[in-house]
Amino acid sequence: MQWRSILLAATAGACLVLAGCGGGGSGGSGSGDSAASNASTGGSTQANALCPSSLDYSTVYTGGSGAGELVTVQLDTTAMTWKVTFLKSPIPAQTGTATPTRDTAPYNVVTGTLSRVTTLPTAKLNACAYTLNGASLDASQPARIFVGNGVAGGAIPGATLSYTSPVGTGSISPKTFPYYPFLGFSTLDTNLANVASTFNELGIHTVPTQSYTSVAVDAQYTISASGTYSECTTGSTCKTGTGAFTLDSASGTFWAADYIDEVSPTNPANAPQGTGILIVGKLRGQDVPVLVRVGAANPLTFVVDDESGIAVLGTQTTIASGSQDGEYIAVDANLQYRSVLLVGAQMSLLDPFDASNASLASTYDLDYTQSTPGVVGVTPVSGGSGETGKTIFNGGVIAYLDTASATAPYFTAGAFVESPSGSPNP
Known part of the structure; x- marks a missing residue:
């Protein structure tokens, strides 16, 4: 496989926007769907389009952020405005404080104007990507949202964290996150029995009060119809929470x-005093569970359990080589926009805004042997370090975790865009 040719092909015709191509499951608010959800794709969509031709605030993308938040994103492509609502968040509303967090009114709703992205290779691609003006804390790193059929992802407003604890425990050193990664869905499944199963789990958490320690999440995750759950990692005992998942009807x-x-x-x-939130998006006729952990911290009441982050659950079904071929897009744990290209037993990570620049690409070999069904091994083509990562899939969503560095794990997750042939369907 000539990766230079693949990179050039990505520039010429690959869709670099999130699109749950092939439909987003059943719509409306009938049995099993959130009352707050929209039609399967959201907005007005033409046949075989990469994304809705127009959107308004009636389409609500509910999802998780890399900061460990439950968030909704709404776009109005006629008025060219955006609205982000924080439903549950560990992020302090103001720098220098621990409480309240930004899910508290009046901090919980942020709005601004939209601009269309114009720097992707084609007008077709640019039509599905928007800049959230004013959302990023760094003008050189704009926050962008990529819209697809039933799914949206990219970046939402960031924050500057800094806190000196008066009791000596729970301080946070200053650090600015220009934006946070986001992945959300316009239709949700609210019937927990539909996702009662054992999944492969990949993700990443961060602990700000421990010098922003990054923690890889790599486990087998079981959910029961009653909401109980367990998480089992290789070579260790399983963790079972004392609480159980119950439906929050307001958010679905x-x-x-x-x-x-x-x-x-x-x-x-x-501890523990954090909140686990299970978001079950419906995409391409499948349920796609996303997990966020919302940390809790209030040193004045001796609560410092601020580990927060996001994970994706993938089905434990054997993946055939080539069956997931295509283009995906995401924002990674390093806050970089990434296009993930899969062709057979090879994978490449590209910069979607400079896809033909081979110097910005990383290439990998994929191992479909799968000692655990649904977990595909990932080995860097260069470096000779052996297998360092793994990918999982579910409903057109890919999650990739690399643990070559134990102290700085790499994670990204995104949704299927189109096949190598240019079809919006796999």
Whole structure:
């Protein structure tokens, strides 16, 4: 396989926008669907289009952020405005404080104007990508949203974190995140029985009060119809939460109190006190579970359990080589926009805004042997380090985790766009 040719092909015709091509499952608010959800694709969509031709605030994309938040994103492509609502968040509303967090009114709703992206290779691609003006804290790194049929992803407003604890525990050193990654769906499944199963789980969490320690999430995750859950990692015992997921009817998602940690909390005496939120998007006729952990921190009450982050659950079904071929797009844990290109047993990560620049690409070999069904091994083509990562899939969503660095794991997740032949369907 000549990766230079693939990179050039990506520039010529690959769709670099999120699109749950092939339909987004059943729409409306009937049995099993969120009352807050929209038609399967959201907005007005033409046949075989990469994304809706127009959107207004009646289409609500509900999803998770890389900061460990439950968020809704709404776009009005006629008025050219955007609206982001934080439904649950560990991020303080103001720098220098621990509480309240930005899911508290009046901080919970942020609005601004939209601009169309004009720097992708074709007008067809640019028509599905927008800049959220004013959302990024760094003008040189604009926050962009890529819209597809039933799914949206990209970047939402960031934050500057900084806090000096008066009790000595729970301080956070200053750090600015220009924006946070986001992945959301316009239709949700609110019937927990539909997702009762065992999944492969990949994700990443961050602990700000522990010098922003990054924690890889790599496990097998089981959900029961009653909402109980367990998480089992290789070579360790399983973790089972004391709480269970129950439906939050206002958001159409499932919440679990006292949610399990991946690492020991900064103040373990009163932990766990975080919230687990299960978002079940419907995409291409399948349920796609996304998990966020919303950390909790209030040093004045001796609560410092601020581990927060996001994970994707993939089906434990054997993946055939070539069956997931195509283009995906995401924002990674390093806050870089990435296009993921799969062709047979090879994968490449590209910059979607400079896809023909081979110096910005990373290439990998894929191993479809799958000792665990649904987990595909990933090995860098250069470096000779052996297998360092893995990918999982579900409903056209890909998640990729690389743990070559134990202290700086790499994670990205995005949705299927189109096949190598140019078809919007796999």
